[in-house]
Amino acid sequence: MSLPNPDNRPLLIGPPTGPEAPFPFRMEGEVISGFGRGSKELGIPTANLPVDDENTWIKNIDSGIYFGWASLKLPASHPNSVLYQKPPTSEPVMMEPVQQQQQQQNQQQQQQEGGIESAQQAKLVDQQTGQWQIYPMVMSIGYNPFYKNTVRSAEVHVLGEFAADFYGVGMRLLITGFIRNEKDYSGLEALIADIHFDCEVARHSLARKGWRVRELGVKEGGEEGELDGSWLVR
Numbered sequence: 100m101s102l103p104n105p106d107n108r109p110l111l112i113g114p115p116t117g118p119e120a121p122f123p124f125r126m127e128g129e130v131i132s133g134f135g136r137g138s139k140e141l142g143i144p145t146a147n148l149p150v151d152d153e154n155t156w157i158k159n160i161d162s163g164i165y166f167g168w169a170s171l172k173l174p175a176s177h178p179n180s181v182l183y184q185k186p187p188t189s190e191p192v193m194m195e196p197v198q199q200q201q202q203q204q205n206q207q208q209q210q211q212e213g214g215i216e217s218a219q220q221a222k223l224v225d226q227q228t229g230q231w232q233i234y235p236m237v238m239s240i241g242y243n244p245f246y247k248n249t250v251r252s253a254e255v256h257v258l259g260e261f262a263a264d265f266y267g268v269g270m271r272l273l274i275t276g277f278i279r280n281e282k283d284y285s286g287l288e289a290l291i292a293d294i295h296f297d298c299e300v301a302r303h304s305l306a307r308k309g310w311r312v313r314e315l316g317v318k319e320g321g322e323e324g325e326l327d328g329s330w331l332v333r
């Protein structure tokens with residue numbers, strides 16, 4: 100580990116067998132604008148969720164930093180969507196004659212099999228509704244003592260690279276564990292260093308079999324996860 104870890108914090112939270120009671124918690128909402136403090140410029144954008152009365156547990160839960168899985172219902176128009184298709188370029192794509200012939204053959208075959216129509220229909224539905232995609236996450240619930248907020252917020256840093264914002268998109272959370280209490284800091288650098296370490300804690304903790312969601316399938320050379328993440332994708 101090369102990241103600074105001044106407080107000698109543990110890299111793994113919880114036992115290898117998976118989340119311990121009362122975890123996991125579920126939370127759901129559409130991503131809203133946050134405080135606009137430029138978290139993105141710090142390299143730590145946070146997708147904010149409304150903290151409403153429906154989530155009674157969130158009122159009773161300790162403020163602090165949590166980790167788990169986030170699922171985003173990215174529309175087909177989002178560049179990170181598995182359904183995304185690049186808009187056609189204005190330049191015509193040059194194709195080798197052999198490729199062109201192959202494409203025509205494929206199209207003819209699909210038409211004969213009646214496949215193209217049903218494939219297009221399926222795509223239409225997907226584009227309207229989007230598709231859930233799962234990522235690891237770290238999140239902060241509370242008052243951000245460094246900024247002395249007066250309202251309680253819930254904000255999620257998704258561990259993934261996004262080519263575009265996803266405001267308004269549906270987000271589901273499976274909160275699997277507690278990392279630490281919220282802290283005040285004498286400077287922004289110390290806050291950022293702690294958040295970077297939180298990300299490492301989440302990555303390492305969630306990489307274990309008992310914490311990986313089954314729905315993500317088997318990664319190269321790995322075993323299938325044991326955690327039930329079905330709620331994240333249905």
Ligand code: ADP
Nearest residue numbers: 132133134135138139144145146257264265266
């Ligand atoms: P705000 O104050 O509006 O929350 P942020 O600077 O925190 O602004 O940026 C949050 C937005 O950035 C999210 O709503 C989302 O659309 C986008 N975003 C891009 N990448 C991520 C990421 N890895 N995690 C969370 N949000 C991200």
Ligand code: RBF
Nearest residue numbers: 136138237239243244245246256281282294297
């Ligand atoms: N804010 C605090 O005031 N104290 C904290 O200890 C703290 N920890 C955070 C940990 C994580 C993983 C995340 C995503 C945010 C945290 N925040 C904390 C909130 C942070 O101040 C907020 O996201 C700012 O907008 C970042 O500039």
Ligand code: MG
Nearest residue numbers: 133145146147
């Ligand atoms: Mg934010």
